[in-house]
Amino acid sequence: MTDAQKIRDAVSRSSGRFLGHLEQACAIPSVGTEGQGIEMIAWLENRLVELGATVSRLSVPGSPVAILGEFAGTDPGRTLMIYDHYDVQPVDPLNLWLSPPFEPTIRDGKLFARGAADNKGDLVARLCALEVFRELNGELPFTVKFLIEGEEEAGSVYFERICQAFAEQLKADDCVWEGGWMDLDGRPEMYYGCKGLLYVELRCRAISGDQHSSIAVYAPSAPWRLLRAINSFTDDDGNVVIDGFHDKIVPPGPRESELIERIPFNEQAMLKRLGIAEFNRGLTGPALTHALLYSPTANIDGFETGYTVPGGQKTVLPAEAMAKVDFRLVPDQDGTEIAGLVRKHLKDRGFGDIEVSVLSHENPSRSPLDSTLGRAAEAAAAEWFKDRVTIYPYMWATGPMFPIAQGLGIPICSPPGVGRPDSNLHAPNEHVHVADFYDIIGYTVAYLEEYGRTEPS
């Protein structure tokens, strides 16, 4: 194993150029839901070809392009996939950005730009790490496949179909996922799985058009109907009470429970950040982290109906109401099945007229905690980060891991990455600490080396 200092020195020698790559990538708008991406695809293809990769564009009818960049290794029998995405979140509200979202700007040692943390920072760091690895070690001992998709922020609607259609090209032994975050105390985190997500838009149309509210006494109300329908999804504690919703949930195993017990969670810092006195249902300690990882939720992302000008008055019986609800799912809940249960629930409770549009669903995913990549990433992290790493069996957020981990049977591990809780992911003024970017390039080199040396599971 190359000495950590040697890796740091090598990163340092190219630091200006590496930061330049990140700035270039972040200067390209690639808001997936707004149909951007072409320029970013070209930039990535260029970068991959310059580094010596064979590049393909993967797509299925209607899908954005996913990019596959393959670097052949000396051992044809071993392949490591690296998953990232080139699309970024929308930039609104634009007026809250201190510098334009696609004009990367450095302030106080941080690079501000949409996508800097999610996920161009990790993506570019990994491309840079590949260079450093080869500078220090010569040829790659194993094949590396970069799989970079373009609709992660939009729920990866087509990603499963792409994985199925190109299963042969996507064969691999392990898969590196988007990087884990650092926690509020600067401890890096890594994950072996993620929650699932079902995102639905609910629409109720009760009468043919808006009416004077005096007739609310005899005409049905879309707002009331939708409100009651949504309210029926949970009990007063927020537990989902849809029939069959919990049937397929598999509780964590002993190793997972052990890891959960060890997860540090700075409750005071989080309470302060949220401006609240206590968590829901008085959650604290291991019960809190357990709930975070293993409790499904029903969350109202948005609700809109009628007249909403602050301070204004309009006495209207609105004809329509719309809401967005996301269900965070846990193993082995299935997004499609849950969507069916939601529809059945509404029908059974007399809300069959409420239209349910499934905007996306991603299944929860678990990977073995003792995969080759996992052991390598943990060993490298223990040395690189001086034992400050937190291992999550499973991530509280959602990513499209299922098509790879369960669909293609490739174990996933998400090693520490460039994000921090205050990186403003999905928010104005997204940023990474430049020092974190360099640190993660170095750590990536370290675990790639360790992976080459680790006996396959």
Place this chain on the structure above:
Amino acid sequence: MTDAQKIRDAVSRSSGRFLGHLEQACAIPSVGTEGQGIEMIAWLENRLVELGATVSRLSVPGSPVAILGEFAGTDPGRTLMIYDHYDVQPVDPLNLWLSPPFEPTIRDGKLFARGAADNKGDLVARLCALEVFRELNGELPFTVKFLIEGEEEAGSVYFERICQAFAEQLKADDCVWEGGWMDLDGRPEMYYGCKGLLYVELRCRAISGDQHSSIAVYAPSAPWRLLRAINSFTDDDGNVVIDGFHDKIVPPGPRESELIERIPFNEQAMLKRLGIAEFNRGLTGPALTHALLYSPTANIDGFETGYTVPGGQKTVLPAEAMAKVDFRLVPDQDGTEIAGLVRKHLKDRGFGDIEVSVLSHENPSRSPLDSTLGRAAEAAAAEWFKDRVTIYPYMWATGPMFPIAQGLGIPICSPPGVGRPDSNLHAPNEHVHVADFYDIIGYTVAYLEEYGRTEPS
């Protein structure tokens, strides 16, 4: 009494000019809640002065201006007040208007414009009727006081204070209210009272800022809290279940019940218009009209939280949620008391953090069914409309009658006016039938004549 045909002929001779007045009035934006109105006040003052009135502006600190236009009559001992309002409802959703809301447009014999029916149509018709009355009869036998306020659509927050402050100037024997509608079969309606209204804006702020929805498992949700709080206001049938809410309700007396039984309500036409198969709780027949007049309601006028772009996805735990709710009140519920009960209800059920802003409250109001004006308007209507008039003891909608009927002790009657159920009051494409406008000018002349002849109660 002037022969109806003579009245019609007189209206007909000035019809182009009268329609021009209505178009002028409707071309002036006067959305009260958006602070418009100055231009409309000037137009009205001009019109009143041209007609020979003494004009005053009435206001109290913070209030919009109400206009008092006084036409002296030959008998100083008799005064008829005519109440209307110059403000109109907001125009949104603007994209559903077929012609711009403040560019009056005639299509199919209808004049389309915001305010055409509510209430500029009646107001202008009455000003025109005054002209015709004098053309046919010479001087007014009694004093006419036009009281035209500017915040009716915003709940007449200051109107009671204005009535109290100018009680002396506002003395009158009877008060003509905004015009009654025609029903779906074209039968004119008249009213002697109205429901009350309490309009509140509810706001919940659960956390300091929007968050990634993965933390919904432990962080409180403003949308859920507000939704549950509102849901607790009613049972599944829509009956308000706030403690004490029903305590002061006085059932209708025998004469009122008799009138309610006689109210024709074209249920099939209304069902068709609303696009529904049946009314709430299976209401039909006298039970339906009884509920319309004597059942209080809680209606959701608007609800807004989080991300609401149709078809879009953002997994967010919104920090805030806002809703507008109106409670229609019946005699002798009191708006201020009910606001207190709403606050207490929320506090008692653990929703004390939800901020309740009372945007307006108007008490329900009843007037005697045998007032001088009532007898005159009914007699004139029986002749003018050929006995097709429906007499409501009490109106399902709300107006600021309480400060005049109960506060100043002036009996109110709302004779037939220009509106129809499909006039799109408070909605896009508000309109009046031009023929109705002329008809109501004529009928107004007829009841003004009848009022002069009727023995005071």
